[in-house]
Amino acid sequence: DQSPATLAREAARIGFPVLIKAVAGGGGKGMRRVDDGSAFADALASAQREADGAFGDSRVLIEKYLTRPRHIEIQVFADAHGNAVHLFERDCSLQRRHQKVIEEAPAPGMPAVMRAAMGDAALTAAKAIGYQGAGTVEFIVDASHGLDGAAFYFMEMNTRLQVEHPVTEAITGTDLVEWQIRVARGESLPRHQQDLAIDGHAIEVRLYAEDPANGFLPSTGRLARLSLAGGLARVESGVREGDEIGIHYDPMIAKLIAHGPDRQSAIASLAAALDNSAIVGIASNKTFLRRALTHPAFCAGDVDTGFIARHLSDLVDDKTATPDDELVLLGALARLIERRHRAAHAAASSGDPTSPWHERDGWRLNLPAREVLRFAGDIHVAAMADGDGWRLSYRD
Structure with a gap:
């Protein structure tokens, strides 16, 4: 009607x-x-x-319509023998344009009564359709007055293993891919509900090839340098140093996951992992993620799906901000050195490796060679050859 x-x-x-x-x-x-x-x-x-x-x-x-919604989902697993369990919740509220950016487990401030109610609701949905395997039942929670006694509403069920499943594995000590294989072979679930418990806290960030300072536009190019986490976090990635990031696939570079005895230690570990990550050749959201992780509101557990929009000015650099002079000059030097290395490689593989045409020392008959290196953001660096090196000037 x-x-x-x-x-x-x-x-x-x-x-x-x-x-x-x-x-x-x-x-x-x-x-x-x-x-x-x-x-x-x-x-x-x-x-x-x-x-x-x-x-x-x-x-x-x-x-x-919920004014302060939180996206909280329940990981469920069921086998062909009528057994079904939930592996607690994940909070995926930090989103941009409805895409998850940071996920964590358990949800900050989740009351035990509500956890049990959401777990029961998720299992009821899975059992109602005779579901088998891994699944995620997603809910929207009205967090306008906190989670204590908050209403939650079914949104959808994803009938697969989610991108953010590592945080669940971390807090439950399970291997959900192994579980999938066991269930597919007709085995019973490895654990019963009473065998599952939450151990500590885990957080995952999605490292994207995108430029937050430029409206989060995708960034493409070659990963000239890629070093992730420095051994301080679990890393899941499908690319490596030297690979090209193109326009035809998802811009995710990697997922970084940290687990600790409590939420604050997980935050600290993941922030340190980002600090020990190096991405050169393309723009990324690494700094954006670190700022979000260490933002006072996030650290206090004050999260909902509007978090990023509400705190955007704290998380993203002003496009008009002046870049650090030292970083600009180091970037120019890196470009010159990379060009010299390419020339040396080309000379070595040519038929005449000693030809002066392969040289990149800037020799000229009269004055030294001078050129202007141009970077995004209308940044120009003048480079003048000086023996085996260069004299660089910026803002002069």
Whole structure:
């Protein structure tokens, strides 16, 4: 029943604020937030007109709108023998454009009663469909007044192992890939619910090839240098130094996961792992992740899906900020040295390795060679050959 009276009655039953959403919608079309009943009729008519124009379908849904939502999900596992367990929760609230950026387990501030209720709800959903294998039941939690007694709402179930599964493995001492193989072979689950317990805290960050200072645009190019974590965290990556980061695949460089006896120690370990990571050749969100991890609000557990937008100015450098002079000069020097190395390699593999045309020493008949190296952000560095080295000038 799509009558205005029925929809208004259902909105009042759900409780304001609500979201009017087009049934056939996408891209934000046919969506309206309504904060009280007096504005509902006009918002409904507007949403229906937009939905009809965009999709040829004016039907809408009415959903509860949460002002401080947290994305909390439950890891479940089931076998072919009727056994099913949950491996507690993960908090994936730090998101940008609905994509997870930082995940952790357990959820900060999670009451034991609520953990049990969400675990039971997730298992009920899995058992209702006779599910087998690894799965994640995702919920949206109304955290406007904290988690104690908070309402939670089913969002979706991902019928696979999630990107963020390592944090669950860390706090439960399990290997979920091994579990998948055992279940696929027809074996029973390795553990029962009473055998599972939370040990410490684990946090994962997703290291992306993107430029936070430039609107998080993807960054492409060759990974001239890639060294991750310095042995201070678990690393999962599908690329290595020398690989090209292109435009056709997900921009994730790696996942870094740290586990500690408590949340603060996990934060400290992961921040140190980021400090001991080097990525050269492309832009990355490494500094952004470290700032998010060590932000006072994050450290206090004050997280929700609006965290990044709310604290963006603390997390991302101002595009107009002046770059550090020393770093600019070191970057220019690195480019010159890399060019010299390439020339030496080309000379060695040519038929005439002693040819003067391979030289990169800047020799000229009269004045020394001078060139201008150009970098992103309208940064120019003048380089003048000086014997076996260069004289660099910036801002002169």
